[in-house]
Amino acid sequence: MTLRGAAPDTVREALETGDPLPGTSGFAGELEGTLVRDVLGRVPVYVESDDLEKGTERASREWAFEPGALEAPELLPVGTALELAATDAAPERRWTVPEPTPESDPEVALEALTDAIETAAADALAPDREIAVAFSGGVDSALVAELLDAPLYVVGFPDSHDVAAARSAADAMGRDLTVVELEPADLERAVPRVAEATGRTNAMDVQIALPLYLVGERVAADGFDALAVGQGADELFGGYEKVVRLDHRVDAETTRGAVREQIASLPDQLPRDVRAIEATGLEPVAPLLHDAVVDAALRLPDSLLADETERKRALRRVAADFLPEALVSREKKAVQYGSLVARELDRLARQAGYKRRIDDHVTKYVRSLTPGVEAPAPPTDS
Numbered sequence: 272m273t274l275r276g277a278a279p280d281t282v283r284e285a286l287e288t289g290d291p292l293p294g295t296s297g298f299a300g301e302l303e304g305t306l307v308r309d310v311l312g313r314v315p316v317y318v319e320s321d322d323l324e325k326g327t328e329r330a331s332r333e334w335a336f337e338p339g340a341l342e343a344p345e346l347l348p349v350g351t352a353l354e355l356a357a358t359d360a361a362p363e364r365r366w367t368v369p370e371p372t373p374e375s376d377p378e379v380a381l382e383a384l385t386d387a388i389e390t391a392a393a394d395a396l397a398p399d400r401e402i403a404v405a406f407s408g409g410v411d412s413a414l415v416a417e418l419l420d421a422p423l424y425v426v427g428f429p430d431s432h433d434v435a436a437a438r439s440a441a442d443a444m445g446r447d448l449t450v451v452e453l454e455p456a457d458l459e460r461a462v463p464r465v466a467e468a469t470g471r472t473n474a475m476d477v478q479i480a481l482p483l484y485l486v487g488e489r490v491a492a493d494g495f496d497a498l499a500v501g502q503g504a505d506e507l508f509g510g511y512e513k514v515v516r517l518d519h520r521v522d523a524e525t526t527r528g529a530v531r532e533q534i535a536s537l538p539d540q541l542p543r544d545v546r547a548i549e550a551t552g553l554e555p556v557a558p559l560l561h562d563a564v565v566d567a568a569l570r571l572p573d574s575l576l577a578d579e580t581e582r583k584r585a586l587r588r589v590a591a592d593f594l595p596e597a598l599v600s601r602e603k604k605a606v607q608y609g610s611l612v613a614r615e616l617d618r619l620a621r622q623a624g625y626k627r628r629i630d631d632h633v634t635k636y637v638r639s640l641t642p643g644v645e646a647p648a649p650p651t652d653s
């Protein structure tokens with residue numbers, strides 16, 4: 272029996288009842304011969320792709336928490352269970368994300384969300400571990416930092432938005448801040464490690480994972496066991512511009528539908544971010560993705576989601592009870608842009624000969640740095 276993220280009894284009961292949100296921060300692994308993964312995929316687990324799709328001649332399917340431990344790793348689908356000895360069976364869907372059931376009274380919904388976030392923070396602090404917070408200065412990480420009362424770390428190039436925002440936010444909160452200032456050489460060194468850990472070499476995924484890995488390195492070197500992040504807030508509470516613009520980036524015709532689409536995108540994102548943090552030896556902690564918070568988010572009325580005047584309205588209302596007013600309304604940039612990692616990785620690619628006129632030039636550069644991945648040689652100018 273090898274489980275991560277939850278006690279065996281909790282997972283066993285969730286299997287028996289079909290409860291998709293049994294009060295955990297996610298789980299995956301083997302329970303009495305069955306491989307499981309929670310409904311949002313907060314803990315990644317991998318199976319040999321041949322075993323997953325076509326069965327195997329082996330007595331049992333091969334699986335691992337790290338993709339590099341398998342020859343052809345494929346993520347176990349979220350919310351499924353797979354009998355390891357039944358080599359001709361497919362993963363069985365056991366859990367699905369509940370449909371939204373909006374509370375009619377906004378104040379009741381906000382109270383429930385506050386209780387849920389406090390529960391998630393208490394659960395994060397319960398184990399015997401030392402936690403630091405990846406802090407960008409936005410409302411998500413600031414709320415996590417305040418509730419956990421944990422040391423703050425920001426990563427970025429010296430002139431980056433995130434470093435400046437984190438400094439001003441830490442000052443407003445009366446907190447100390449450790450700044451992990453990056454140099455281009457840090458990216459060159461870290462790219463192969465991030466690609467190996469995540470199993471991804473496309474430019475966007477690597478740009479997002481690099482800041483998490485690089486701040487995690489420093490946090491681990493300073494003796495901490497876990498890194499807390501504000502991940503999940505944008506997806507659960509309507510933090511993206513596209514959920515109110517309803518443009519070509521979403522299929523939905525309503526903000527609630529667009530938020531639902533973003534929640535459905537989490538299983539693709541989370542393995543990348545979890546593996547980037549775990550590669551530094553730290554345990555990832557995402558209080559805003561706790562089952563209790565997810566459940567409370569699904570019960571928010573439309574008026575507390577997002578519109579053109581304010582995104583993540585419910586989260587900001589809760590945060591107003593804990594944070595200085597200036598931080599409650601603060602917007603943030605995506606980590607790859609706020610840290611300037613995307614800009615500097617692009618610059619390194621061009622310096623290495625992968626010019627912008629080349630299709631997906633940063634991805635080609637990343638693959639040139641990654642052992643075991645064939646990458647085209649930098650083209651020569653004609």
